[in-house]
Amino acid sequence: MPLLTNILRKKPAFGPGTWLFLSLLAVFILIIPHITGLTTITLLSRIYILAIFGMSYDILRGYTGIINLGHALFFGGGTYIAGIMFSRMGATLDTLLLALLVSLAFAAVVAYIMGQFAFRGSGFTGVIACAMITLAFGEIGRHTAETLREYTQGADGLTFRVPLMFQDRMMMYYYALLFLIAMTLILRQFVNSPTGRVLQAIRDNDQRAKFLGYDTKKYKLIALVVAGMASAAAGIMFALLTRFANTELLTVQSTLNALLYTIVGGTGTLYGAIFGTAFVQLAQNYLLELRGIHEIFSRWLLFFGAIYVLVVLYMPKGLVGAYLQLRERWKARGRT
Amino acid sequence: MHIFLMLLINGLAEGALIFLMAAGLSIILGLLGVVNFTHGVLFIWGGYVSIWIFSMTGSFPIAIIAAVAAGALMGLVFERLFIRPVYGNVTAQILITLGLGVVFTDMARLFWGPNPIPASRPEFMDGTWVIDAVIISQYRIFLIVVGILVAIGINYLVNRTKVGMVMRAGIQSPEMVQALGINIKVYFAGVFAGGAALAALGGALYVPLVGSVWSGMGINNQILAFIVIILGGMGSFYGSAVGSIIIGLTVAFVSWFYPPLTVYTTVLLLLLVLTLKPEGLFGMAVRN
Structure with a gap:
């Protein structure tokens, strides 16, 4: 098994085909706002920003092996802080x-x-206690936002204005894209740093890392602080995009969204979260368009939960993991 | 003094309800080593099913039995289809049960609508006793009695019967029990269904107390049950009983004097206990 996981985690070496594909993708991403409508631009901006939320979760789930059920606190916190301060x-x-x-x-x-x-x-x-305690923390955040009606408008949600330079949708698209690239580079640097390596050692075997002399609690704290700050930054960008904050952002469901982005894309890959977010957001949009055919398609949460369970049961490595596995199989076939 | 007595009874009744949730969670965790995040959703379904059956039959006992049966059935299905593939993998268990929670919460909304449904107490228990100017709701006394009966029943089942003996042996060494010709998988499924049935019972009894059923009531009670589990010590049945009483009384007293602080107080209490005694009040080994 370790051999297999090593193969899966090995970074893909870029061949000329991959380079061509990536360049085409880059050009496509850059010109897309000029050839599509406002809805697509906003949807893509949303994906870029939520992908950071997903990636920040991957630092916890994928790189450190932590399940944090209060992660929405950071993302929603960022959105609310921006919203309250703007208004x-x-x-x-x-x-x-x-x-x-x-x-x-x-x-x-x-x-x-x-x-x-x-x-x-x-x-x-420890894993169970961590999940339960973070859940309680998350609920405290939601409860606080609901109680401080004077600042947050409670369950109605808070609408606010954003600085002029962020009001143009097209420009916002490029800001979101820049933000995604910058944060990806920063988080990639983090997971490849010596600290990031220790986190992966903790994920693979908590006790072994401890016996090797690492203060595992300290490293987990570092991971949580980094992930929390990254998702708070994503929360601010989200505020600039949507100009609206409500307590939905702070619910467990919001945390589960980030978790789904990560596991659909593939945990422990960082990039996986981008694919995962795109997949989930596009699926949600597509299903909502089908709502004319049958009323069931408007019940996104049913599909959300079903994808969730199916991915955990049958595709634990997510889209990126499945792709890498297929590629290895093709390569192995080519050799023989 | 009157208020104190009233809050004491309110708190014990609240504690009894939390105990129904926490006991199921605790047994499933202690015996199967599974953390079950579908407990909140079983609670909701217990509430909805009891209201639904009550509105059709008009009989409170039938409604409760139907809710318990629904909970046990859901528990069996969950265990067979979703939990069994991931025994021993805590992370996958948490993720899968969370996903199931989302699906079944939304299904409850699909069947019974997004708005709260009002519920009434059974007539024969709607009354109050007035003892020395203290008003005591009969329904709360009924809840306390149910809580005590369930606690005694579980204790008897686990510690005094053959079934309980097999269950306890199964924690120590499932392979050995299997080798002795006992199908341990059946017992595991039974334990999960039993815990699920307790959660559904909790939901069915909670609804008449608060007067309505809505899909958001699961998460609050699930968090209280989690707090109880950690507070009492993971996997300890006595811990979850004592923890339920502590949290029930805390909720009753704080929500009487200053309701907005209730959530904070319960979590602060948990953090305080964790600081002083990291393994919980009655912490002991859980199957690893």
């Missing part, structure tokens, strides 16, 4: 900068406190 202090770039700093600090502090309690145990019971 209270005016929609200017200065406010945006301040909101970014505040939400990064918020994410770091909350992640640190959350981790202090969630990462107490180790092994089997």
